[in-house]
Every structure is written in structure tokens, then in C-alpha cells.
Amino acid sequence: MSGASEPAGPRGPDVPSGLRDHPDRCRWNERYREADPDFVPHPLVTDALAAGLPTGPVLELACGRSGSALAMAAAGRTVTAVDISDHALAQLGRQARRHGLEGRVRCVLADLAAYPVAAERYALVLATRYWDPEVFDSAAAAVLPGGLLGWEALAQAPGGERGPYRVAHGELGARLPATFTVLAEEVHGSERHRASRLLARRRPAAPGHGGTERG
Numbered sequence: 001m002s003g004a005s006e007p008a009g010p011r012g013p014d015v016p017s018g019l020r021d022h023p024d025r026c027r028w029n030e031r032y033r034e035a036d037p038d039f040v041p042h043p044l045v046t047d048a049l050a051a052g053l054p055t056g057p058v059l060e061l062a063c064g065r066s067g068s069a070l071a072m073a074a075a076g077r078t079v080t081a082v083d084i085s086d087h088a089l090a091q092l093g094r095q096a097r098r099h100g101l102e103g104r105v106r107c108v109l110a111d112l113a114a115y116p117v118a119a120e121r122y123a124l125v126l127a128t129r130y131w132d133p134e135v136f137d138s139a140a141a142a143v144l145p146g147g148l149l150g151w152e153a154l155a156q157a158p159g160g161e162r163g164p165y166r167v168a169h170g171e172l173g174a175r176l177p178a179t180f181t182v183l184a185e186e187v188h189g190s191e192r193h194r195a196s197r198l199l200a201r202r203r204p205a206a207p208g209h210g211g212t213e214r215g
């Protein structure tokens with residue numbers, strides 16, 4: 001197992017030895033050094049807030065320099081933001097501090113292939129522009145009854161090659177357990193940026209076991 005760590009300060013998280021040479025960390029740190037962040041939230045954040053969420057924290061997987069995590073924190077949620085890029089997490093942590101949100105954004109440096117996601121813990125689990133089928137399954141299991149799963153993955157072109165990082169459109173919804181209702185599953189973008197976007201709700205608990213609040 002690669003281990004996980006949380007940011008100690010403005011320079012970002014300490015990097016556990018098991019992650020130091022991880023190819024995903026090296027690749028994404030390099031990419032994030034090349035361009036400044038814009039911290040724009042993903043549209044799934046607006047969709048999730050409009051759909052209504054139960055009380056509870058938010059988990060964002062493969063968050064990068066996430067405007068979504070910041071937006072959910074600004075909306076009053078406690079957010080756990082997980083990524084393998086310490087560079088991205090350091091930038092996210094600094095932006096959270098600039099906006100006084102550091103108490104609500106918990107950055108976790110981890111390899112998602114080894115990150116233990118707690119079951120039935122989160123009002124919203126979000127991942128955008130990321131695909132790993134096993135992580136998707138754990139993410140779905142992490143949603144509280146009545147909570148939402150928001151996911152966007154690159155989509156293969158009709159008749160195009162599948163590749164490890166692309167899903168067939170409809171694959172996300174079809175993979176969910178029967179306890180979920182798909183609220184929306186749409187294709188966005190085109191060509192290389194074509195993506196399949198899902199918002200789904202886990203069946204609420206029986207009456208008397210918690211309610212749903214807006215925002």
C-alpha cells in the first residue's frame with residue numbers, strides 16, 4: 001500500500017516514500033506545474049446543490065486544483081479532497097486559506113488505488129475527468145442514503161477505441177448498484193474532450209432515518 005498524507009503547511013503535504021516515484025504523481029505534478037489553476041467549479045456542483053443533498057460531508061476523488069471542493073466548502077460542507085499530486089493539493093490548500101475555507105477543506109495525498117473509502121459516509125461523492133472502475137464502485141458505496149454520486153469520465157467516440165481512461169456512454173449508470181437512481185447521464189464536449197457525465201441518487205433511508213436539505 002502506498003500510504004496517504006495530509007498537507008502540513010503552505011508547501012503542501014509531506015510525500016510518503018511509497019508515493020515519491022509513483023508514475024501518476026510524477027506525471028500530474030509536471031502537468032500542474034505547466035499551467036496556473038483557474039479554480040472554476042465543475043458544473044456537477046451546481047447540479048448537485050440544485051438536486052438537494054442530505055446533511056453530511058463531501059468527498060472529491062482525483063480533485064486536482066479543485067474549484068468544486070472550494071465551492072462545496074463555501075456552501076458550508078466539509079470536504080475531503082483526495083489526489084496523488086502534492087503540487088495540486090498545495091495549490092488547493094493555499095486557495096482554501098486565501099478564502100478562509102481551510103477549516104472545511106481537508107486535502108489528502110493518496111493513490112486512489114490504495115485509498116480506503118469509508119462506506120455510507122458522504123452526502124456527495126464527486127470525481128470529474130477521472131476513470132477507474134474499482135474507484136467508481138467504492139465511490140458509490142461511500143454515498144449516504146439519499147446522497148448523490150457525481151462523476152464525469154472521458155467518453156469513447158461512438159465506434160471508437162475504448163482505451164483505459166474512457167467509458168462507453170451509459171456505462172457509468174449501468175455500473176451503479178440498484179440502490180441508485182440516475183438523475184442525469186449526458187455526453188458533453190466533443191472529439192478528445194467528449195465526456196460522459198452522471199448524477200445519481202442513492203435511495204433514501206426509510207422515513208424516520210434522516211431528511212434532505214437544499215444546498
Ligand SMILES: C[S@@+](CC[C@H](N)C(=O)[O-])C[C@H]1O[C@@H](n2cnc3c(N)ncnc32)[C@H](O)[C@@H]1O
Pocket residue numbers: 024028042061062063064065066082083084085088110111112113127128129130
Ligand atoms: C484529468 S485530472 C482531473 C482533475 C479534476 N478532477 C478536474 O476535473 O479538473 C485527473 C486527476 O487525477 C489525479 N490522479 C491520477 N492518478 C491518480 C491516482 N492513482 N490516485 C489519485 N489521484 C490520481 C491527477 O493528479 C489529476 O489531478
